[in-house]
Amino acid sequence: MSAIDHKPGTIGKPMPMTDARTKILGLGKYADDLHAPGMLIGRILHSPHAHARIVSIDTSRAERLAGVQGIVTGRDAPTPYGILPIGHDECVFAVEKARYVGDNIAAVAASSAEIAEQALDLMRVEYEPLREWFDPEESMRAETDWIHESRAHNIEKEYHHSFGDPDGGFRDAAFVCEQRYVAGEVNHAAMEPHATLAIWEPDERMTVYSSTQVPYYLHRTISEVCAMPMNRIRVIKPLIGSGFGGKSEVIPLEIAAAVLSRKTKKPVKITYTREEVFYAHRGRPRTIVDLKMGITREGRITAVAARVVQDGGAYCGFGPVTVLYSGALLGAIYDVPAVRYDGYRVLTNKPACGAMRGHGTVNVRFAFESMLDELACKAGLDPADVRRRNLLDAPCVTVNGLRVTSYGLPECVEKVVERSGWNQKRGKLPYGKGIGIACSHYVSGAANPIIRSNMPHTTVNIKIDRDGAVTVYSGAADIGQGSDTMQVQIVAEVLGIRPARVKLVSADTELTPIDLGSYSSRVTFMVGNACIDAAKKIREQIVAAVAKRFSCEAEDLECADEAVYKRNDPRMRASFDDAAAMAIEFHGALVAQGSYSPPEEARGGTFKGAGVGPSPSYSYGAQVAEVTVDPDTGHVRVDKVVVAHDCGKALNPLAVEGQVIGSVYMGFGQAMQEEMIWEGSRLMNPSLLEYRIPTTLENPEIECIIVESNDPEGPFGAKEAGEGSLAATIPAIANAIYDAVGVRLNTAPFTRESVLEALKKKRGGQFDPAATRGGNGASGGANAAARRAERST
Amino acid sequence: MMRKELLHFRVNGEDREFAAAPNRLLLDALRQDLELTGTKRGCDDSSCGCCAVLVDGVPVLSCAMLAASCEGCEITTIEGLGMAGALDPAQEGWVERAGAQCGFCTPGFLITTVALLRRNPNPSLDEIRDALSSNLCRCTGYMQIYESVRYAIEKHQRESQQRVSAPPAR
Numbered sequence: 001m002s003a004i005d006h007k008p009g010t011i012g013k014p015m016p017m018t019d020a021r022t023k024i025l026g027l028g029k030y031a032d033d034l035h036a037p038g039m040l041i042g043r044i045l046h047s048p049h050a051h052a053r054i055v056s057i058d059t060s061r062a063e064r065l066a067g068v069q070g071i072v073t074g075r076d077a078p079t080p081y082g083i084l085p086i087g088h089d090e091c092v093f094a095v096e097k098a099r100y101v102g103d104n105i106a107a108v109a110a111s112s113a114e115i116a117e118q119a120l121d122l123m124r125v126e127y128e129p130l131r132e133w134f135d136p137e138e139s140m141r142a143e144t145d146w147i148h149e150s151r152a153h154n155i156e157k158e159y160h161h162s163f164g165d166p167d168g169g170f171r172d173a174a175f176v177c178e179q180r181y182v183a184g185e186v187n188h189a190a191m192e193p194h195a196t197l198a199i200w201e202p203d204e205r206m207t208v209y210s211s212t213q214v215p216y217y218l219h220r221t222i223s224e225v226c227a228m229p230m231n232r233i234r235v236i237k238p239l240i241g242s243g244f245g246g247k248s249e250v251i252p253l254e255i256a257a258a259v260l261s262r263k264t265k266k267p268v269k270i271t272y273t274r275e276e277v278f279y280a281h282r283g284r285p286r287t288i289v290d291l292k293m294g295i296t297r298e299g300r301i302t303a304v305a306a307r308v309v310q311d312g313g314a315y316c317g318f319g320p321v322t323v324l325y326s327g328a329l330l331g332a333i334y335d336v337p338a339v340r341y342d343g344y345r346v347l348t349n350k351p352a353c354g355a356m357r358g359h360g361t362v363n364v365r366f367a368f369e370s371m372l373d374e375l376a377c378k379a380g381l382d383p384a385d386v387r388r389r390n391l392l393d394a395p396c397v398t399v400n401g402l403r404v405t406s407y408g409l410p411e412c413v414e415k416v417v418e419r420s421g422w423n424q425k426r427g428k429l430p431y432g433k434g435i436g437i438a439c440s441h442y443v444s445g446a447a448n449p450i451i452r453s454n455m456p457h458t459t460v461n462i463k464i465d466r467d468g469a470v471t472v473y474s475g476a477a478d479i480g481q482g483s484d485t486m487q488v489q490i491v492a493e494v495l496g497i498r499p500a501r502v503k504l505v506s507a508d509t510e511l512t513p514i515d516l517g518s519y520s521s522r523v524t525f526m527v528g529n530a531c532i533d534a535a536k537k538i539r540e541q542i543v544a545a546v547a548k549r550f551s552c553e554a555e556d557l558e559c560a561d562e563a564v565y566k567r568n569d570p571r572m573r574a575s576f577d578d579a580a581a582m583a584i585e586f587h588g589a590l591v592a593q594g595s596y597s598p599p600e601e602a603r604g605g606t607f608k609g610a611g612v613g614p615s616p617s618y619s620y621g622a623q624v625a626e627v628t629v630d631p632d633t634g635h636v637r638v639d640k641v642v643v644a645h646d647c648g649k650a651l652n653p654l655a656v657e658g659q660v661i662g663s664v665y666m667g668f669g670q671a672m673q674e675e676m677i678w679e680g681s682r683l684m685n686p687s688l689l690e691y692r693i694p695t696t697l698e699n700p701e702i703e704c705i706i707v708e709s710n711d712p713e714g715p716f717g718a719k720e721a722g723e724g725s726l727a728a729t730i731p732a733i734a735n736a737i738y739d740a741v742g743v744r745l746n747t748a749p750f751t752r753e754s755v756l757e758a759l760k761k762k763r764g765g766q767f768d769p770a771a772t773r774g775g776n777g778a779s780g781g782a783n784a785a786a787r788r789a790e791r792s793t
Numbered sequence: 794m795m796r797k798e799l800l801h802f803r804v805n806g807e808d809r810e811f812a813a814a815p816n817r818l819l820l821d822a823l824r825q826d827l828e829l830t831g832t833k834r835g836c837d838d839s840s841c842g843c844c845a846v847l848v849d850g851v852p853v854l855s856c857a858m859l860a861a862s863c864e865g866c867e868i869t870t871i872e873g874l875g876m877a878g879a880l881d882p883a884q885e886g887w888v889e890r891a892g893a894q895c896g897f898c899t900p901g902f903l904i905t906t907v908a909l910l911r912r913n914p915n916p917s918l919d920e921i922r923d924a925l926s927s928n929l930c931r932c933t934g935y936m937q938i939y940e941s942v943r944y945a946i947e948k949h950q951r952e953s954q955q956r957v958s959a960p961p962a963r
Contacts, residue, residue: 026872
């Protein structure tokens with residue numbers, strides 16, 4: 001039996017990925033591994049100015065260079081595009097002006113990379129520099145020199161929401177905190193740099209292989225920008241070296257390769273350098289959160305208010321969605337009766353930000369969970385207990401109209417408290433050691449599509465012919481998270497066959513139906529449900545044929561163990577092969593289609609911006625982090641993180657654990673060491689050497705506990721697992737640092753310098769003692785930490 | 794353009810001959826001249842470890858080595874692990890314990906792991922972490938990679954014991 005060959009009935013059991021073997025043999029093809037006969041190499045000329053009018057572009061010398069086959073500029077593809085229908089504000093090559101260092105000006109296709117690079121050196125561009133905007137709070141006060149003329153004061157979008165009675169809530173609170181939190185800008189840093197191979201076909205068609213999370217968007221955008229009908233373009237997603245949101249928007253090189261291929265009528269491949277990946281960006285924006293929260297003496301949250309400013313960079317991208325998620329998911333994890341939200345997406349002359357794992361929720365969660373900890377300490381309450389006192393009474397609808405169908409948060413909190421030894425450790429560890437708790441949640445897919453339409457969010461086709469081979473056609477993009485495996489597992493489960501019998505054809509726009517892509521953790525929930533739907537329909541056809549042959553009722557037949565058989569009558573049994581043959585004889589080749597659309601009642605309210613946040617279901621998680629802080633050097637070591645994640649039902653625990661641990665890892669990186677550092681227009685660390693994603697040496701031990709709340713609408717009860725746990729890691733660490741040394745770090749990442757600065761401030765007496773002392777003098781963590789600190793000095 | 798020279802490698806047990814300029818990186822020679830695309834490029838500055846290969850049994854970053862300096866060397870890439878139809882225990886570990894999610898860092902990690910286990914067949918967790926710190930993974934958070942290495946160690950130990958306890962051939 002081979003390593004990936006498993007017995008039927010794999011739902012809920014650990015199953016290796018169906019593509020693991022290809023990957024460990026080094027045989028899987030990622031976009032940059034592909035080659036086409038006569039292929040040219042493309043390179044892009046980037047702007048050295050952050051904000052400048054393009055006066056002229058002279059490519060004549062480059063064109064004369066031997067080996068150069070084609071050069072394109074803004075004139076070759078002037079149609080603006082963007083991921084949101086309201087934000088078509090970027091062109092593949094800047095037409096009038098460059099808006100960030102790295103903005104795309106021109107591209108060349110040549111017979112080798114060396115010649116392409118020489119050609120870039122020969123291009124002459126004259127710029128007229130304009131006023132540059134780097135600080136979002138300054139940018140949003142701009143009266144002139146706006147980055148986009150149609151966006152007054154450089155504000156891409158602002159939203160103002162109020163639910164319940166926030167002012168009344170603050171009046172009723174026994175304890176109120178107000179504080180500014182700042183989270184640094186971070187990049188996905190997927191290990192595979194983006195790559196695209198566009199192949200112009202002799203019949204005026206184009207095939208594009210690209211590192212994309214969403215073949216559908218890329219398909220649409222190439223069609224718009226290249227003014228070619230979608231039916232003449234085929235987008236194929238090869239293996240993807242992960243995305244985390246960085247490959248969910250259309251990235252300039254994807255269009256650049258297509259435009260160059262159309263112009264040269266040859267295959268063109270462009271692969272970004274790592275530096276280009278950082279400048280293409282679309283990561284998590286630097287976020288300023290001014291937060292206010294009130295709680296009663298008993299620890300019940302009475303109101304929360306947030307003003308959020310996101311430094312969005314030079315183009316719209318996913319921006320309005322990001323800033324809406326920050327508001328929609330701010331309070332909805334708990335029973336918060338009143339929420340006020342003012343969100344601003346601001347344009348600056350830096351690379352555009354976009355969607356990154358935990359889209360929009362991470363930085364507000366850092367602020368919220370840090371402040372809840374502070375308020376708990378003020379009230380002299382156990383922070384874990386405060387979370388227990390604010391739980392939703394699910395199923396329910398939150399104050400901002402989000403429908404909650406399953407809610408494993410209570411169990412998550414209990415599990416991490418128990419497993420971490422919270423009750424024995426909190427406030428009782430020696431000075432320098434600390435423990436902190438935080439919670440988070442996330443959508444299992446967006447209930448409303450970005451491009452409004454009534455079409456299902458996903459459609460899956462299944463075909464059975466010949467020898468009982470089952471082929472599934474699905475547009476879902478496996479980017480390393482394992483969605484291919486999930487679909488194979490589900491179809492096999494419904495048909496009662498081994499997963500090895502199921503062949504999946506995925507993410508090829510010529511063969512597979514439209515799927516909205518791999519983002520917002522939608523694939524398991526939505527595509528999983530579509531797979532169940534399609535598999536049940538094809539099962540009905542098989543069962544009908546077998547029932548006819550056995551002269552029995554279809555309802556008496558079962559599909560399991562690679563056979564169709566009559567319940568309680570082992571003589572009435574057909575192997576799956578025979579059953580499929582009977583059905584083919586009866587129906588012809590078997591085909592079935594399944595789809596998924598979120599139910600109406602999951603689609604949220606009607607106010608402006610209500611479309612973002614609603615999901616058919618939400619995941620929940622809780623985490624406890626333990627840290628060791630060296631007060632002399634400011635060094636923080638995260639010793640361990642215990643995470644419990646409510647994924648509804650773990651279809652494949654091996655994959656769920658990988659997703660949850662990976663989320664915590666990425667949260668740890670943002671908490672402790674990752675940040676894009678800018679000196680004006682210039683990124684100081686556009687490389688993996690200087691933008692330090694955690695290695696095995698820094699990364700803490702992460703223990704994952706799966707909680708199963710069995711969502712009533714999820715496929716076999718499942719919901720998302722790949723994003724929700726990221727957000728809690730940052731505040732869990734911040735709260736643990738407080739428990740260790742009594743200082744609150746409100747700016748991420750928590751560098752040694754910031755720890756030392758906070759400790760210095762505290763010793764110098766400038767630290768607000770009211771914020772650190774328990775309200776009734778009870779054994780708050782801070783109180784204990786402060787006492788320990790006094791003893792130690 | 795620098796003049797190309799004829800180079801001879803023994804790659805994954807096969808003799809290969811190709812022409813390359815003196816400034817050709819081993820990584821580009823493997824990926825482009827020899828069409829062994831299993832070895833990956835993840836960065837510009839030798840910091841990610843995706844391009845690790847064995848040169849005469851020693852793990853090196855192929856992006857930081859000239860092809861010409863490997864003339865006559867024995868090179869093992871990911872495509873050459875677990876030859877003769879059988880997977881290397883590390884490869885099996887990566888399948889069974891989900892060491893690979895997106896799989897892009899996997900070739901580099903496997904090469905580093907194979908080199909580690911040849912040097913030290915029973916490393917502690919700290920030794921594993923230390924050895925694998927030359928490689929970056931953005932998906933897994935490393936925990937399932939440690940599990941994958943442990944699987945390989947245990948498999949290797951089981952097989953060694955079986956060899957010891959098997960009756961001597963006559």
